Amino acid sequence: MFLVSGPALVKAACRARIIGSFPTANCRTVEELDRWLAEMQEDQNRAADETGAMPAPFCPNLIVHRSNPRLADDLAAVLRARAELVITSVGSPEPVVKPLKEAGCLVLADVASVRHAERAVAAGVDGLVLLTAGAGGQTGWANPFAFVRAVRAFWKGIVVMAGGMSDGHAIAAAETLGCDLAYMGTKFIATTESLAKDAYKTMLVNSRLDDVLLTRAFTGLETNMLRPSIVAAGLDPEHLPVRGAIDIAKDINAAERAKPEAKRWRDIWSAGHTVSGVADVPSVATLVERTAREYEAAKRPGSVQVI
Ligand SMILES: Cc1cc2nc3c(=O)[nH]c(=O)nc-3n(C[C@H](O)[C@H](O)[C@H](O)COP(=O)(O)O)c2cc1C
Structure with a gap:
Protein backbone atom coordinates (compact mmCIF):
# COMPACT_ATOMS: atom_id res chain seq x y z
CA MET A 1 0.00 0.00 0.00
CA PHE A 2 1.17 3.46 -0.95
CA LEU A 3 3.12 5.08 1.92
CA VAL A 4 2.24 2.14 4.20
CA SER A 5 4.09 -1.00 3.06
CA GLY A 6 7.84 -1.02 3.58
CA PRO A 7 10.44 -3.73 4.20
CA ALA A 8 9.42 -4.31 7.84
CA LEU A 9 5.77 -5.01 6.94
CA VAL A 10 6.65 -7.15 3.91
CA LYS A 11 9.27 -9.22 5.76
CA ALA A 12 6.93 -9.81 8.73
CA ALA A 13 4.13 -10.86 6.36
CA CYS A 14 6.33 -13.33 4.46
CA ARG A 15 7.65 -14.79 7.71
CA ALA A 16 4.02 -15.24 8.85
CA ARG A 17 3.49 -17.24 5.61
CA ILE A 18 1.32 -14.74 3.78
CA ILE A 19 2.39 -12.89 0.62
CA GLY A 20 3.77 -9.44 1.49
CA SER A 21 3.28 -6.82 -1.21
CA PHE A 22 4.46 -3.21 -1.65
CA PRO A 23 4.19 -0.65 -4.45
CA THR A 24 7.60 0.03 -5.97
CA ALA A 25 6.53 3.71 -5.89
CA ASN A 26 7.14 3.62 -2.12
CA CYS A 27 10.85 3.80 -2.93
CA ARG A 28 12.01 7.30 -3.81
CA THR A 29 14.56 6.03 -6.34
CA VAL A 30 15.33 2.87 -8.28
CA GLU A 31 18.51 2.49 -6.20
CA GLU A 32 16.35 2.40 -3.07
CA LEU A 33 14.10 -0.20 -4.74
CA ASP A 34 17.18 -2.35 -5.47
CA ARG A 35 18.12 -2.09 -1.78
CA TRP A 36 14.60 -2.99 -0.59
CA LEU A 37 14.44 -6.01 -2.90
CA ALA A 38 17.88 -7.21 -1.79
CA GLU A 39 16.92 -6.79 1.88
CA MET A 40 13.69 -8.76 1.35
CA GLN A 41 15.56 -11.56 -0.46
CA GLU A 42 18.20 -11.75 2.28
CA ASP A 43 15.47 -12.00 4.91
CA GLN A 44 13.81 -14.83 2.97
CA ASN A 45 17.08 -16.79 3.05
CA ARG A 46 17.66 -15.96 6.73
CA ALA A 47 14.11 -17.03 7.65
CA ALA A 48 14.54 -20.29 5.72
CA ASP A 49 17.81 -21.02 7.57
CA GLU A 50 16.25 -20.20 10.95
CA THR A 51 13.02 -22.14 10.52
CA GLY A 52 13.84 -24.81 7.94
CA ALA A 53 10.86 -23.67 5.85
CA MET A 54 10.73 -21.12 3.05
CA PRO A 55 8.60 -18.07 3.92
CA ALA A 56 5.87 -16.84 1.55
CA PRO A 57 7.18 -14.83 -1.42
CA PHE A 58 7.31 -11.04 -1.44
CA CYS A 59 5.43 -9.33 -4.23
CA PRO A 60 6.35 -5.96 -5.79
CA ASN A 61 3.36 -3.97 -7.07
CA LEU A 62 4.01 -2.10 -10.31
CA ILE A 63 1.80 0.94 -10.97
CA VAL A 64 1.40 0.50 -14.74
CA HIS A 65 -0.46 3.76 -15.37
CA ARG A 66 1.09 5.72 -18.25
CA SER A 67 1.68 8.64 -15.88
CA ASN A 68 4.28 6.56 -13.97
CA PRO A 69 7.64 7.73 -15.37
CA ARG A 70 9.58 5.06 -13.45
CA LEU A 71 7.74 2.01 -14.76
CA ALA A 72 10.52 0.79 -17.10
CA ASP A 73 13.24 1.27 -14.46
CA ASP A 74 11.19 -0.36 -11.69
CA LEU A 75 10.34 -3.28 -13.99
CA ALA A 76 14.06 -3.76 -14.69
CA ALA A 77 14.80 -3.77 -10.94
CA VAL A 78 12.07 -6.35 -10.30
CA LEU A 79 13.49 -8.55 -13.08
CA ARG A 80 17.05 -8.18 -11.67
CA ALA A 81 15.74 -9.31 -8.28
CA ARG A 82 14.00 -12.32 -9.90
CA ALA A 83 10.73 -11.64 -8.03
CA GLU A 84 8.47 -14.70 -8.06
CA LEU A 85 5.28 -12.72 -8.46
CA VAL A 86 4.18 -9.19 -9.30
CA ILE A 87 0.89 -7.31 -8.99
CA THR A 88 0.08 -4.71 -11.63
CA SER A 89 -2.36 -1.92 -10.81
CA VAL A 90 -3.95 1.28 -12.11
CA GLY A 91 -3.83 0.35 -15.78
CA SER A 92 -3.38 -2.36 -18.37
CA PRO A 93 -0.77 -5.02 -17.50
CA GLU A 94 -0.08 -5.53 -21.22
CA PRO A 95 3.30 -3.68 -21.43
CA VAL A 96 4.89 -5.68 -18.58
CA VAL A 97 3.40 -9.16 -18.97
CA LYS A 98 5.83 -10.46 -21.61
CA PRO A 99 9.14 -9.60 -19.88
CA LEU A 100 7.84 -10.78 -16.50
CA LYS A 101 6.51 -14.08 -17.83
CA GLU A 102 9.72 -14.71 -19.81
CA ALA A 103 11.56 -14.34 -16.49
CA GLY A 104 9.26 -16.93 -14.91
CA CYS A 105 7.39 -14.40 -12.77
CA LEU A 106 3.69 -14.88 -11.98
CA VAL A 107 1.64 -11.81 -12.92
CA LEU A 108 -1.56 -10.82 -11.08
CA ALA A 109 -3.47 -7.85 -12.51
CA ASP A 110 -5.72 -5.60 -10.48
CA VAL A 111 -9.08 -5.15 -12.31
CA ALA A 112 -12.29 -3.29 -11.43
CA SER A 113 -14.64 -4.40 -14.21
CA VAL A 114 -15.42 -7.48 -16.28
CA ARG A 115 -14.09 -5.68 -19.37
CA HIS A 116 -10.77 -4.99 -17.62
CA ALA A 117 -10.67 -8.62 -16.50
CA GLU A 118 -11.17 -9.82 -20.10
CA ARG A 119 -8.43 -7.51 -21.33
CA ALA A 120 -5.99 -8.65 -18.64
CA VAL A 121 -6.71 -12.29 -19.52
CA ALA A 122 -6.09 -11.49 -23.21
CA ALA A 123 -2.77 -9.87 -22.21
CA GLY A 124 -1.68 -13.20 -20.69
CA VAL A 125 -1.78 -12.66 -16.92
CA ASP A 126 -1.80 -15.58 -14.48
CA GLY A 127 -4.31 -14.09 -12.08
CA LEU A 128 -6.88 -11.37 -11.53
CA VAL A 129 -7.23 -9.26 -8.42
CA LEU A 130 -10.90 -8.25 -8.29
CA LEU A 131 -11.13 -4.77 -6.83
CA THR A 132 -14.62 -4.65 -5.31
CA ALA A 133 -16.85 -2.04 -3.70
CA GLY A 134 -15.61 -0.92 -0.30
CA ALA A 135 -11.93 -1.72 -0.88
CA GLY A 136 -9.46 0.73 0.64
CA GLY A 137 -7.55 3.22 -1.48
CA GLN A 138 -8.66 3.75 -5.07
CA THR A 139 -11.58 1.42 -4.84
CA GLY A 140 -13.83 -0.70 -7.03
CA TRP A 141 -17.59 -0.41 -7.48
CA ALA A 142 -18.68 -3.97 -8.36
CA ASN A 143 -20.50 -6.16 -5.90
CA PRO A 144 -18.06 -8.96 -4.93
CA PHE A 145 -20.60 -11.80 -5.18
CA ALA A 146 -21.64 -10.91 -8.71
CA PHE A 147 -18.11 -9.93 -9.80
CA VAL A 148 -16.45 -13.22 -8.82
CA ARG A 149 -19.15 -15.30 -10.46
CA ALA A 150 -19.06 -13.18 -13.63
CA VAL A 151 -15.29 -13.65 -13.88
CA ARG A 152 -15.43 -17.36 -13.00
CA ALA A 153 -17.77 -17.81 -16.00
CA PHE A 154 -14.78 -17.35 -18.35
CA TRP A 155 -11.60 -17.61 -16.24
CA LYS A 156 -10.06 -20.70 -14.59
CA GLY A 157 -6.86 -19.01 -13.45
CA ILE A 158 -6.07 -17.41 -10.10
CA VAL A 159 -8.74 -15.11 -8.64
CA VAL A 160 -7.98 -12.83 -5.69
CA MET A 161 -10.66 -10.94 -3.76
CA ALA A 162 -9.80 -7.36 -2.82
CA GLY A 163 -12.19 -5.48 -0.55
CA GLY A 164 -14.33 -6.52 2.39
CA MET A 165 -11.83 -9.02 3.85
CA SER A 166 -12.20 -7.84 7.41
CA ASP A 167 -11.48 -11.21 9.06
CA GLY A 168 -11.00 -14.95 8.50
CA HIS A 169 -14.75 -15.46 8.09
CA ALA A 170 -14.72 -13.16 5.08
CA ILE A 171 -11.78 -15.08 3.60
CA ALA A 172 -13.68 -18.36 3.99
CA ALA A 173 -16.65 -16.74 2.22
CA ALA A 174 -14.41 -15.58 -0.64
CA GLU A 175 -13.12 -19.13 -1.00
CA THR A 176 -16.68 -20.48 -1.14
CA LEU A 177 -17.40 -17.97 -3.88
CA GLY A 178 -14.54 -19.28 -6.02
CA CYS A 179 -11.53 -17.17 -5.01
CA ASP A 180 -8.05 -18.64 -4.50
CA LEU A 181 -6.56 -15.80 -2.46
CA ALA A 182 -7.71 -12.75 -0.52
CA TYR A 183 -6.19 -9.29 -0.16
CA MET A 184 -6.20 -7.58 3.20
CA GLY A 185 -5.14 -3.95 3.15
CA THR A 186 -6.62 -1.77 5.87
CA LYS A 187 -6.13 -4.35 8.63
CA PHE A 188 -2.40 -4.39 7.94
CA ILE A 189 -2.13 -0.59 8.09
CA ALA A 190 -3.01 -1.00 11.76
CA THR A 191 -0.03 -3.22 12.61
CA THR A 192 3.14 -2.37 14.47
CA GLU A 193 5.26 -2.95 11.35
CA SER A 194 3.42 -0.63 8.94
CA LEU A 195 4.88 2.75 7.96
CA ALA A 196 1.62 4.55 8.83
CA LYS A 197 1.73 7.25 11.49
CA THR A 274 -12.84 -3.44 6.57
CA VAL A 275 -11.95 -0.70 9.06
CA SER A 276 -14.92 -2.18 10.95
CA GLY A 277 -12.62 -5.14 11.75
CA VAL A 278 -9.78 -3.04 13.20
CA ALA A 279 -9.90 -3.14 17.02
CA ASP A 280 -6.25 -2.78 17.95
CA VAL A 281 -2.72 -2.47 16.55
CA PRO A 282 -1.18 -5.96 16.78
CA SER A 283 2.02 -7.26 15.23
CA VAL A 284 1.67 -8.81 11.77
CA ALA A 285 2.32 -12.28 13.26
CA THR A 286 -0.51 -11.83 15.77
CA LEU A 287 -2.93 -10.55 13.13
CA VAL A 288 -2.15 -13.50 10.86
CA GLU A 289 -2.57 -16.04 13.68
CA ARG A 290 -5.87 -14.44 14.67
CA THR A 291 -7.12 -14.41 11.07
CA ALA A 292 -6.14 -18.07 10.63
CA ARG A 293 -8.14 -18.97 13.77
CA GLU A 294 -11.17 -17.07 12.45
CA TYR A 295 -10.84 -18.87 9.12
CA GLU A 296 -10.64 -22.29 10.80
CA ALA A 297 -13.72 -21.44 12.91
CA ALA A 298 -15.64 -20.42 9.80
CA LYS A 299 -14.71 -23.68 8.04
CA ARG A 300 -15.76 -25.88 10.97
CA PRO A 301 -18.80 -27.99 10.04
CA GLY A 302 -22.02 -26.47 11.31
CA SER A 303 -20.45 -23.09 11.95
CA VAL A 304 -22.81 -20.34 10.93
CA GLN A 305 -21.37 -17.48 12.90
CA VAL A 306 -18.63 -17.45 15.48
CA ILE A 307 -18.15 -14.29 17.49
C1 LIG B 1 -3.71 3.54 2.24
C2 LIG B 1 -3.90 2.59 1.10
C3 LIG B 1 -2.96 2.57 0.09
C4 LIG B 1 -3.10 1.70 -0.99
N1 LIG B 1 -2.14 1.68 -1.95
C5 LIG B 1 -2.23 0.80 -2.97
C6 LIG B 1 -1.19 0.75 -3.96
O1 LIG B 1 -0.20 1.46 -3.89
N2 LIG B 1 -1.33 -0.15 -4.97
C7 LIG B 1 -2.42 -0.98 -5.05
O2 LIG B 1 -2.49 -1.78 -5.98
N3 LIG B 1 -3.42 -0.93 -4.14
C8 LIG B 1 -3.32 -0.06 -3.11
N4 LIG B 1 -4.33 -0.03 -2.16
C9 LIG B 1 -5.49 -0.94 -2.29
C10 LIG B 1 -5.20 -2.32 -1.72
O3 LIG B 1 -4.31 -2.97 -2.60
C11 LIG B 1 -6.45 -3.21 -1.60
O4 LIG B 1 -7.13 -3.27 -2.81
C12 LIG B 1 -7.41 -2.72 -0.54
O5 LIG B 1 -6.70 -2.25 0.56
C13 LIG B 1 -8.36 -3.83 -0.12
O6 LIG B 1 -9.37 -3.35 0.75
P1 LIG B 1 -9.18 -3.31 2.34
O7 LIG B 1 -8.22 -2.19 2.62
O8 LIG B 1 -10.53 -2.99 2.86
O9 LIG B 1 -8.64 -4.61 2.80
C14 LIG B 1 -4.22 0.83 -1.07
C15 LIG B 1 -5.17 0.85 -0.02
C16 LIG B 1 -5.02 1.71 1.05
C17 LIG B 1 -6.04 1.70 2.15
Whole structure:
Protein backbone atom coordinates (compact mmCIF):
# COMPACT_ATOMS: atom_id res chain seq x y z
CA MET A 1 0.00 0.00 0.00
CA PHE A 2 1.17 3.46 -0.95
CA LEU A 3 3.12 5.08 1.92
CA VAL A 4 2.24 2.14 4.20
CA SER A 5 4.09 -1.00 3.06
CA GLY A 6 7.84 -1.02 3.58
CA PRO A 7 10.44 -3.73 4.20
CA ALA A 8 9.42 -4.31 7.84
CA LEU A 9 5.77 -5.01 6.94
CA VAL A 10 6.65 -7.15 3.91
CA LYS A 11 9.27 -9.22 5.76
CA ALA A 12 6.93 -9.81 8.73
CA ALA A 13 4.13 -10.86 6.36
CA CYS A 14 6.33 -13.33 4.46
CA ARG A 15 7.65 -14.79 7.71
CA ALA A 16 4.02 -15.24 8.85
CA ARG A 17 3.49 -17.24 5.61
CA ILE A 18 1.32 -14.74 3.78
CA ILE A 19 2.39 -12.89 0.62
CA GLY A 20 3.77 -9.44 1.49
CA SER A 21 3.28 -6.82 -1.21
CA PHE A 22 4.46 -3.21 -1.65
CA PRO A 23 4.19 -0.65 -4.45
CA THR A 24 7.60 0.03 -5.97
CA ALA A 25 6.53 3.71 -5.89
CA ASN A 26 7.14 3.62 -2.12
CA CYS A 27 10.85 3.80 -2.93
CA ARG A 28 12.01 7.30 -3.81
CA THR A 29 14.56 6.03 -6.34
CA VAL A 30 15.33 2.87 -8.28
CA GLU A 31 18.51 2.49 -6.20
CA GLU A 32 16.35 2.40 -3.07
CA LEU A 33 14.10 -0.20 -4.74
CA ASP A 34 17.18 -2.35 -5.47
CA ARG A 35 18.12 -2.09 -1.78
CA TRP A 36 14.60 -2.99 -0.59
CA LEU A 37 14.44 -6.01 -2.90
CA ALA A 38 17.88 -7.21 -1.79
CA GLU A 39 16.92 -6.79 1.88
CA MET A 40 13.69 -8.76 1.35
CA GLN A 41 15.56 -11.56 -0.46
CA GLU A 42 18.20 -11.75 2.28
CA ASP A 43 15.47 -12.00 4.91
CA GLN A 44 13.81 -14.83 2.97
CA ASN A 45 17.08 -16.79 3.05
CA ARG A 46 17.66 -15.96 6.73
CA ALA A 47 14.11 -17.03 7.65
CA ALA A 48 14.54 -20.29 5.72
CA ASP A 49 17.81 -21.02 7.57
CA GLU A 50 16.25 -20.20 10.95
CA THR A 51 13.02 -22.14 10.52
CA GLY A 52 13.84 -24.81 7.94
CA ALA A 53 10.86 -23.67 5.85
CA MET A 54 10.73 -21.12 3.05
CA PRO A 55 8.60 -18.07 3.92
CA ALA A 56 5.87 -16.84 1.55
CA PRO A 57 7.18 -14.83 -1.42
CA PHE A 58 7.31 -11.04 -1.44
CA CYS A 59 5.43 -9.33 -4.23
CA PRO A 60 6.35 -5.96 -5.79
CA ASN A 61 3.36 -3.97 -7.07
CA LEU A 62 4.01 -2.10 -10.31
CA ILE A 63 1.80 0.94 -10.97
CA VAL A 64 1.40 0.50 -14.74
CA HIS A 65 -0.46 3.76 -15.37
CA ARG A 66 1.09 5.72 -18.25
CA SER A 67 1.68 8.64 -15.88
CA ASN A 68 4.28 6.56 -13.97
CA PRO A 69 7.64 7.73 -15.37
CA ARG A 70 9.58 5.06 -13.45
CA LEU A 71 7.74 2.01 -14.76
CA ALA A 72 10.52 0.79 -17.10
CA ASP A 73 13.24 1.27 -14.46
CA ASP A 74 11.19 -0.36 -11.69
CA LEU A 75 10.34 -3.28 -13.99
CA ALA A 76 14.06 -3.76 -14.69
CA ALA A 77 14.80 -3.77 -10.94
CA VAL A 78 12.07 -6.35 -10.30
CA LEU A 79 13.49 -8.55 -13.08
CA ARG A 80 17.05 -8.18 -11.67
CA ALA A 81 15.74 -9.31 -8.28
CA ARG A 82 14.00 -12.32 -9.90
CA ALA A 83 10.73 -11.64 -8.03
CA GLU A 84 8.47 -14.70 -8.06
CA LEU A 85 5.28 -12.72 -8.46
CA VAL A 86 4.18 -9.19 -9.30
CA ILE A 87 0.89 -7.31 -8.99
CA THR A 88 0.08 -4.71 -11.63
CA SER A 89 -2.36 -1.92 -10.81
CA VAL A 90 -3.95 1.28 -12.11
CA GLY A 91 -3.83 0.35 -15.78
CA SER A 92 -3.38 -2.36 -18.37
CA PRO A 93 -0.77 -5.02 -17.50
CA GLU A 94 -0.08 -5.53 -21.22
CA PRO A 95 3.30 -3.68 -21.43
CA VAL A 96 4.89 -5.68 -18.58
CA VAL A 97 3.40 -9.16 -18.97
CA LYS A 98 5.83 -10.46 -21.61
CA PRO A 99 9.14 -9.60 -19.88
CA LEU A 100 7.84 -10.78 -16.50
CA LYS A 101 6.51 -14.08 -17.83
CA GLU A 102 9.72 -14.71 -19.81
CA ALA A 103 11.56 -14.34 -16.49
CA GLY A 104 9.26 -16.93 -14.91
CA CYS A 105 7.39 -14.40 -12.77
CA LEU A 106 3.69 -14.88 -11.98
CA VAL A 107 1.64 -11.81 -12.92
CA LEU A 108 -1.56 -10.82 -11.08
CA ALA A 109 -3.47 -7.85 -12.51
CA ASP A 110 -5.72 -5.60 -10.48
CA VAL A 111 -9.08 -5.15 -12.31
CA ALA A 112 -12.29 -3.29 -11.43
CA SER A 113 -14.64 -4.40 -14.21
CA VAL A 114 -15.42 -7.48 -16.28
CA ARG A 115 -14.09 -5.68 -19.37
CA HIS A 116 -10.77 -4.99 -17.62
CA ALA A 117 -10.67 -8.62 -16.50
CA GLU A 118 -11.17 -9.82 -20.10
CA ARG A 119 -8.43 -7.51 -21.33
CA ALA A 120 -5.99 -8.65 -18.64
CA VAL A 121 -6.71 -12.29 -19.52
CA ALA A 122 -6.09 -11.49 -23.21
CA ALA A 123 -2.77 -9.87 -22.21
CA GLY A 124 -1.68 -13.20 -20.69
CA VAL A 125 -1.78 -12.66 -16.92
CA ASP A 126 -1.80 -15.58 -14.48
CA GLY A 127 -4.31 -14.09 -12.08
CA LEU A 128 -6.88 -11.37 -11.53
CA VAL A 129 -7.23 -9.26 -8.42
CA LEU A 130 -10.90 -8.25 -8.29
CA LEU A 131 -11.13 -4.77 -6.83
CA THR A 132 -14.62 -4.65 -5.31
CA ALA A 133 -16.85 -2.04 -3.70
CA GLY A 134 -15.61 -0.92 -0.30
CA ALA A 135 -11.93 -1.72 -0.88
CA GLY A 136 -9.46 0.73 0.64
CA GLY A 137 -7.55 3.22 -1.48
CA GLN A 138 -8.66 3.75 -5.07
CA THR A 139 -11.58 1.42 -4.84
CA GLY A 140 -13.83 -0.70 -7.03
CA TRP A 141 -17.59 -0.41 -7.48
CA ALA A 142 -18.68 -3.97 -8.36
CA ASN A 143 -20.50 -6.16 -5.90
CA PRO A 144 -18.06 -8.96 -4.93
CA PHE A 145 -20.60 -11.80 -5.18
CA ALA A 146 -21.64 -10.91 -8.71
CA PHE A 147 -18.11 -9.93 -9.80
CA VAL A 148 -16.45 -13.22 -8.82
CA ARG A 149 -19.15 -15.30 -10.46
CA ALA A 150 -19.06 -13.18 -13.63
CA VAL A 151 -15.29 -13.65 -13.88
CA ARG A 152 -15.43 -17.36 -13.00
CA ALA A 153 -17.77 -17.81 -16.00
CA PHE A 154 -14.78 -17.35 -18.35
CA TRP A 155 -11.60 -17.61 -16.24
CA LYS A 156 -10.06 -20.70 -14.59
CA GLY A 157 -6.86 -19.01 -13.45
CA ILE A 158 -6.07 -17.41 -10.10
CA VAL A 159 -8.74 -15.11 -8.64
CA VAL A 160 -7.98 -12.83 -5.69
CA MET A 161 -10.66 -10.94 -3.76
CA ALA A 162 -9.80 -7.36 -2.82
CA GLY A 163 -12.19 -5.48 -0.55
CA GLY A 164 -14.33 -6.52 2.39
CA MET A 165 -11.83 -9.02 3.85
CA SER A 166 -12.20 -7.84 7.41
CA ASP A 167 -11.48 -11.21 9.06
CA GLY A 168 -11.00 -14.95 8.50
CA HIS A 169 -14.75 -15.46 8.09
CA ALA A 170 -14.72 -13.16 5.08
CA ILE A 171 -11.78 -15.08 3.60
CA ALA A 172 -13.68 -18.36 3.99
CA ALA A 173 -16.65 -16.74 2.22
CA ALA A 174 -14.41 -15.58 -0.64
CA GLU A 175 -13.12 -19.13 -1.00
CA THR A 176 -16.68 -20.48 -1.14
CA LEU A 177 -17.40 -17.97 -3.88
CA GLY A 178 -14.54 -19.28 -6.02
CA CYS A 179 -11.53 -17.17 -5.01
CA ASP A 180 -8.05 -18.64 -4.50
CA LEU A 181 -6.56 -15.80 -2.46
CA ALA A 182 -7.71 -12.75 -0.52
CA TYR A 183 -6.19 -9.29 -0.16
CA MET A 184 -6.20 -7.58 3.20
CA GLY A 185 -5.14 -3.95 3.15
CA THR A 186 -6.62 -1.77 5.87
CA LYS A 187 -6.13 -4.35 8.63
CA PHE A 188 -2.40 -4.39 7.94
CA ILE A 189 -2.13 -0.59 8.09
CA ALA A 190 -3.01 -1.00 11.76
CA THR A 191 -0.03 -3.22 12.61
CA THR A 192 3.14 -2.37 14.47
CA GLU A 193 5.26 -2.95 11.35
CA SER A 194 3.42 -0.63 8.94
CA LEU A 195 4.88 2.75 7.96
CA ALA A 196 1.62 4.55 8.83
CA LYS A 197 1.73 7.25 11.49
CA ASP A 198 0.51 6.30 14.96
CA ALA A 199 -2.36 8.83 14.65
CA TYR A 200 -3.53 7.04 11.46
CA LYS A 201 -3.44 3.67 13.24
CA THR A 202 -5.37 5.10 16.20
CA MET A 203 -7.96 6.58 13.84
CA LEU A 204 -8.44 3.15 12.23
CA VAL A 205 -9.06 1.61 15.66
CA ASN A 206 -11.60 4.31 16.52
CA SER A 207 -13.41 4.33 13.14
CA ARG A 208 -16.13 2.11 11.83
CA LEU A 209 -17.58 1.33 8.41
CA ASP A 210 -19.83 4.41 8.43
CA ASP A 211 -16.75 6.62 8.79
CA VAL A 212 -15.57 5.64 5.30
CA LEU A 213 -16.44 8.21 2.63
CA LEU A 214 -16.32 7.42 -1.09
CA THR A 215 -15.08 10.52 -2.90
CA ARG A 216 -13.22 11.70 -5.98
CA ALA A 217 -12.28 14.95 -4.31
CA PHE A 218 -8.68 14.14 -3.42
CA THR A 219 -7.39 11.88 -6.20
CA GLY A 220 -9.83 12.41 -9.05
CA LEU A 221 -10.71 8.70 -8.83
CA GLU A 222 -13.23 7.01 -6.57
CA THR A 223 -11.30 6.62 -3.31
CA ASN A 224 -12.41 5.54 0.16
CA MET A 225 -11.31 8.06 2.76
CA LEU A 226 -11.69 8.35 6.53
CA ARG A 227 -14.17 11.12 7.41
CA PRO A 228 -12.48 11.96 10.74
CA SER A 229 -9.21 12.70 8.92
CA ILE A 230 -11.02 15.07 6.53
CA VAL A 231 -12.64 16.87 9.47
CA ALA A 232 -9.26 17.09 11.25
CA ALA A 233 -7.82 18.81 8.15
CA GLY A 234 -10.45 21.52 8.49
CA LEU A 235 -12.67 20.36 5.60
CA ASP A 236 -16.34 19.40 5.59
CA PRO A 237 -16.77 15.82 4.28
CA GLU A 238 -20.34 16.65 3.23
CA HIS A 239 -19.26 19.60 1.09
CA LEU A 240 -16.21 18.50 -0.83
CA PRO A 241 -15.77 19.36 -4.51
CA VAL A 242 -17.37 16.63 -6.58
CA ARG A 243 -14.66 15.53 -8.97
CA GLY A 244 -10.96 15.79 -8.33
CA ALA A 245 -11.36 19.52 -8.07
CA ILE A 246 -9.54 20.01 -4.77
CA ASP A 247 -6.57 22.23 -5.33
CA ILE A 248 -4.31 21.08 -2.54
CA ALA A 249 -2.39 24.34 -2.41
CA LYS A 250 -5.49 26.54 -2.50
CA ASP A 251 -8.42 24.73 -0.91
CA ILE A 252 -6.69 22.73 1.77
CA ASN A 253 -4.18 25.37 2.74
CA ALA A 254 -7.06 27.84 2.95
CA ALA A 255 -8.93 25.43 5.21
CA GLU A 256 -5.81 25.12 7.34
CA ARG A 257 -5.44 28.88 7.59
CA ALA A 258 -9.07 29.14 8.69
CA LYS A 259 -8.45 26.46 11.28
CA PRO A 260 -4.75 26.66 12.22
CA GLU A 261 -4.86 23.66 14.55
CA ALA A 262 -5.94 21.49 11.60
CA LYS A 263 -3.49 18.88 10.40
CA ARG A 264 -1.75 19.13 7.08
CA TRP A 265 -3.46 17.76 3.95
CA ARG A 266 -1.24 14.74 3.85
CA ASP A 267 -2.92 13.57 7.03
CA ILE A 268 -6.12 12.85 5.09
CA TRP A 269 -6.16 9.07 5.19
CA SER A 270 -7.74 6.16 3.34
CA ALA A 271 -9.41 3.00 4.65
CA GLY A 272 -11.71 0.32 3.31
CA HIS A 273 -15.00 -0.87 4.77
CA THR A 274 -12.84 -3.44 6.57
CA VAL A 275 -11.95 -0.70 9.06
CA SER A 276 -14.92 -2.18 10.95
CA GLY A 277 -12.62 -5.14 11.75
CA VAL A 278 -9.78 -3.04 13.20
CA ALA A 279 -9.90 -3.14 17.02
CA ASP A 280 -6.25 -2.78 17.95
CA VAL A 281 -2.72 -2.47 16.55
CA PRO A 282 -1.18 -5.96 16.78
CA SER A 283 2.02 -7.26 15.23
CA VAL A 284 1.67 -8.81 11.77
CA ALA A 285 2.32 -12.28 13.26
CA THR A 286 -0.51 -11.83 15.77
CA LEU A 287 -2.93 -10.55 13.13
CA VAL A 288 -2.15 -13.50 10.86
CA GLU A 289 -2.57 -16.04 13.68
CA ARG A 290 -5.87 -14.44 14.67
CA THR A 291 -7.12 -14.41 11.07
CA ALA A 292 -6.14 -18.07 10.63
CA ARG A 293 -8.14 -18.97 13.77
CA GLU A 294 -11.17 -17.07 12.45
CA TYR A 295 -10.84 -18.87 9.12
CA GLU A 296 -10.64 -22.29 10.80
CA ALA A 297 -13.72 -21.44 12.91
CA ALA A 298 -15.64 -20.42 9.80
CA LYS A 299 -14.71 -23.68 8.04
CA ARG A 300 -15.76 -25.88 10.97
CA PRO A 301 -18.80 -27.99 10.04
CA GLY A 302 -22.02 -26.47 11.31
CA SER A 303 -20.45 -23.09 11.95
CA VAL A 304 -22.81 -20.34 10.93
CA GLN A 305 -21.37 -17.48 12.90
CA VAL A 306 -18.63 -17.45 15.48
CA ILE A 307 -18.15 -14.29 17.49
C1 LIG B 1 -3.71 3.54 2.24
C2 LIG B 1 -3.90 2.59 1.10
C3 LIG B 1 -2.96 2.57 0.09
C4 LIG B 1 -3.10 1.70 -0.99
N1 LIG B 1 -2.14 1.68 -1.95
C5 LIG B 1 -2.23 0.80 -2.97
C6 LIG B 1 -1.19 0.75 -3.96
O1 LIG B 1 -0.20 1.46 -3.89
N2 LIG B 1 -1.33 -0.15 -4.97
C7 LIG B 1 -2.42 -0.98 -5.05
O2 LIG B 1 -2.49 -1.78 -5.98
N3 LIG B 1 -3.42 -0.93 -4.14
C8 LIG B 1 -3.32 -0.06 -3.11
N4 LIG B 1 -4.33 -0.03 -2.16
C9 LIG B 1 -5.49 -0.94 -2.29
C10 LIG B 1 -5.20 -2.32 -1.72
O3 LIG B 1 -4.31 -2.97 -2.60
C11 LIG B 1 -6.45 -3.21 -1.60
O4 LIG B 1 -7.13 -3.27 -2.81
C12 LIG B 1 -7.41 -2.72 -0.54
O5 LIG B 1 -6.70 -2.25 0.56
C13 LIG B 1 -8.36 -3.83 -0.12
O6 LIG B 1 -9.37 -3.35 0.75
P1 LIG B 1 -9.18 -3.31 2.34
O7 LIG B 1 -8.22 -2.19 2.62
O8 LIG B 1 -10.53 -2.99 2.86
O9 LIG B 1 -8.64 -4.61 2.80
C14 LIG B 1 -4.22 0.83 -1.07
C15 LIG B 1 -5.17 0.85 -0.02
C16 LIG B 1 -5.02 1.71 1.05
C17 LIG B 1 -6.04 1.70 2.15
